[in-house]
Amino acid sequence: MRPLSPLCHLILFHLLCGSLSSRCPQECSCIAVTAIFCVQQNLSNMPRGLPSSAKDIFVFQNNIITLQKQDFVELGEIVMLDLSQNAVNEIPDGVFSPLSSLHNLDLSSNHITHISKDSFAGLVNLERLYLYSNRIQSIHPAAFEGLENLLELKLQGNQISVLPALKLPKLLHLDLSYNSIPPIGPKDLQTPHLESLKIAGLRLTSLDEDLLSSLVNLHVLDVSQNLLVEFQPTVKVMGGLRNLNLTGNPLGSLKHEDFQNLANLLELDLSNLNLQGFPEGFFGLFPKLEKLTAAENPFNCLCPLAWFPAWVKDAQIELLRMEETRCHFPPITSGKVLAKLEHKDFGCPTTTIELTSAGTSSTTSKPTNSTTPSVTTHAIPPAPPSEKPSKDTDSFPLSHTTAFPRDIIEDSEEEDIICPSNICLNGGTCVFDSNGEVVCLCPPSMSGLYCEIQNPSFLPPPSPRVSIETIATVQPSTISSLHITSTSISLDLHRYIHTRPHIRGIRLTYRNLSGPDRRPLQLNVPPTYPEYTLRGLQPNSTYSVCASPLGEPVHVSVSACMEARTAGIPPSFHEPSVDRTEPSSSLIPIVAAVAVVMVVAIVATVVVICRRRRPKAPVDVDLHETSPLEVEGVKTNPENGLIHPKQPDITPCPSLVQNTVEYEAPLIQGQCPANNNVACTKPMYV
Template sequence: MHLLLVWTVLGAAYTVLTEGCLEGCECNQPFTLFCSTRRNPSFPRTIPPNTVNLYLFKNGISSIEESSFSGLWDLQHLDLAHNKLSTLPGGVFKRLTNLSNLDLSSNQITEISAETFQGLSRLERLYLSENHIRSIHPDAFRGLENLLELKLTKNHLVVPPAFSLPHLLLLDLSYNAIPAIQPGVFHARNIETLRLGGLGLKEVPADLLNELKNLHELDLSDNHLTKVPPGLRGLTKLNLAGNGAISQLHPDDFSGLSGLQDLDLSRMNLRTLPKGLFQSTPRLRGVSLAQNPFNCVCLLSWLTEWLRVSGIALHRSEETRCHFPPKNAGKILHNLQNSDFGCPIPTTVFVPTTLALTSTAAPATTTSPKPKYTTTIIITTTIAPNNPTEEPAVPTQYDQQCPPETCLNGGFCRLDLPGEVKCECPAEFHGMYCEKLLLTPAEFTEPPEMQLQVLERTSSSLKVDLQSYVQKNKHAEELSLSVQNLSGSDNRLVLYPLTPTLPHYTLKGLNSNSTYRICLKSTPDINGETELCSEAQTAGESPTPSAHITQSREGSLTLVLVPAVAAGILLLVVIVSAICYTRRRREKAHACENGGPLELEGVKTCLDEKGELKKLSESPTSTERGWESEEPLMDSSRVGNNNGTPTGRLPHSYF
């Protein structure tokens, strides 16, 4: 009977709500008003009083007042996201005493006053992301004792908001402009998830994290950290992606994270990882190492074996590739075998076994015990030097060899203690892998550090260095390379879109002995970065050897015979001409034109109308000669790549 009464009341309420549904809204769920297609900048006036969930996102609403929520005593969920609200009057929500969820994200709000959220004592979730908030009053969150989640992502805050929220579990301040956060600012010791990505932080004080005893998830991505923050404890998820200033990790960086399950180390500047880095994280289930410039040498070979044996998921494995040495560049790290890392072949060394005999003197009154035999086996992994008096060198974990062809242009390779590749370059080359050619002072019109480097040049190509520019503009999403011929008549500007992952790019199909202006800039233009330009000249074409120059003994005979044969033919032609001329005058005939008995085979018309030898035609045109020529660089109808294939965008490559 009671159940029937409850269903009757609910049905009546549902009927009232359905019958009073607003135009452009849906009321097919009890106590829920879902307005997704309504397009009206004013707040609706006839909302049913028993509404519990009110969705008014993307309605174009530009203002709200306290009277807008009159009679909505039961409202628990209010979604005003993606509207055009710029101001929130003080106490505008104070009639919504039962409200638990308020979403104001993606509006144009600039300020939060002390009275904005007055009366929302039961509020649990407050979303203010993607607004224009510059200031938040210190008392703005006073009275929100039950708040569990606070999101302020992508606003214009320059200092963290001060608040005391004892039950807060999630705080998201990502992508504001907060360069530093001091300990004690939050007063929310129960935070479980803290998101501080993209703030510009250079360090995270250990005291700040020590205050948060319940912290499980920490996001520090896209900051300017130079090392892993100290004092990390109790985390299950850690995100350090995008901290490009971190180029080296230490084995004890994650020593306090025994419960860590997910780790993101992508988009950093890691070239190697120390062996044993993850020994203190036995519960690790997934790791991301994508978009790091890894040196796939022997010191990193442990990583692929560890991933295979541990069964830990490597997220974004297709983006986890080797950068150097050249033979491994672009290869997926997870697919490499131990031999691909250039590890030396293990050598078995047999050493003698020493047998030590020890005995114990026994008292005269007792029977002497049997002698004890102790076997001592000495094992070493190094071959003894030629001089037996010298002690063998003690091997270290860094005593490894570089893979062949690691250093370019004749550089000598060695590995330092952290496992970094170091190349000793010849005098005319420089760079991490001796990949850059030093230019002479005459080749510069500006200081060297302000010019675009040209690594190699031929008569038809120029190799342009991109690496040094990318290192200074690490946030560039795309590069634009412009080329202009300053020597020819066609001086049109040609643009080449490039990816920042390319260390260099070769322009082909250029004119020999010509000067080109080459400029490089990032797209989109970040922080007003100017173009980096240089002028470079292609080499002249090598002289073509003359036909009569020979390089062999047989060629000497040719050198003698060719002029002799030519002289004989010329003499014969003169004789034929004389005979034809004599016979024409004598017989007034045209024996030469008709092919007389003295006519040579292959010379059908040797004389002209005056009885003289016909002149040979001028040298053939380029079309008649059939010269092969490369497609000109300044063809505005297309954009070419290094292979000369028309394309709109370059393929991903490392070299």
């Protein structure tokens, strides 16, 4: 056999090296040797032997703690490197310098605490850098120098207290949300081409006008979860905005003049702004609007808002978080999805305007069952100059009178539109603000959105001279008492359950305001129990009872409370009073005892007669033999000879504890009598 020539040796060597370099590591999977996936392999270091021809390397969801420069020496051609969701705590200086072709670097969701000057040295072509959800506290002022091609930088969700000046001429997207940085100015962001700025959760009370004015290409602005109390003047004139997020700021009501120059908006987020409604014609300011978010607002679903569901459908608006966009008032629609209501659900009346020789008259009738109420409007000739309507009457055009329910419109000489009497409670005065929203002016003794909360300093002391007294804290959906005895209070929960069709259960909290122990006691009631009786109460005592939705935080705005005083024990009777609304379980053992005693007496009589008829004979008495009177269920009391029924084994009633677990089914306490006759004070479902 002829030996191989040197040229053949060289060719074989190159082929062998090429095959080795194209091999895929055992713990990874490769696609055409260009995309390498080493995911969820619990790797503590970068995998060795990666093909030099790789372009995209994904090594996320592992346990990599440290990075070394030799890990990337032979990977100079990669474009994408994903090291997210590991445990990297430090970026060594120059560790990525061999990756001169890298465009995308993802280091998010690691444990990085500091960024040094040379952490990203050599990444001259880097376009996207993701550092969010780390523990970064400090960044060197020159850390991002040399990244002149960077287009996107994400730093949200860290602990950054000082932001270095960002001199990034090509940067388009920047996210600084949820850090501890102070308000930023134009010197901090030297990014003339920035298109998207997200600065949510920075506790900002205002926005720097010079900064926003310098960002002439800004299209996306996220200032959610800050402390802005007014709409910033600079934002009003940013006509190039496409996406605006105002969620969670205490802005108050919306105003036309704040948004009139934002006609190019495509997405608008107005969540959690405590909105009761929208100004009339508000969304006409945004002819290009495609997506709207209005979740977590306490909407008043009255007739002024009846246009909203139809507008969402007709304008083909994508209402995001629709299931979280619900009515708060009135009670009949409370908790219902706003966009799913029909026009008739808003209580709009049918208004007919007729012309007579004496002038124009308007009549209002009840809403019909049709989806859209019929409105008959006749042409009205223009009034002469001397008879023009006054300023007061012109504040609500005639065509807008259909936007209020029947009880809102009351006939008067001037036909003024006033609030209904059932919106503001406890003497509150209902008015409409400049945006047509309902506002309640409360007396000094009350507070709350509808004057439903009584201030503690104005609570009257309970009168001991009244035996049965109910002092209710009036709310839109309250609870009341049906029957009160000296030891029980029967509650009426019909209205509370009816106004909350989606409720999973009711948490009842009650306490004795007249006794030394005023700690609250809680129990859970299913929504299928519209009537419930509290038992085991103290006579002649005032009890506070509150109902709140099960599974939701206890809050005054969602709780309905009342106070009721139990009756005293009549002096002419010494036995405890019994609730006559239902059979008392205390009579059962008494009747059973009497029956047993009668049976024992009959048996004893028969035994005595039988013994008298037997011939007398001496009988040895066994001290352990059962006495003639000791029959099944009966024993003689050794002290006084009385006969008592044998007590069965009874499982003691559980002591009353704070019930914080949501109910699954009504409790069955078969061994526990009614709680107003025993020491056990845990009320049962009735």
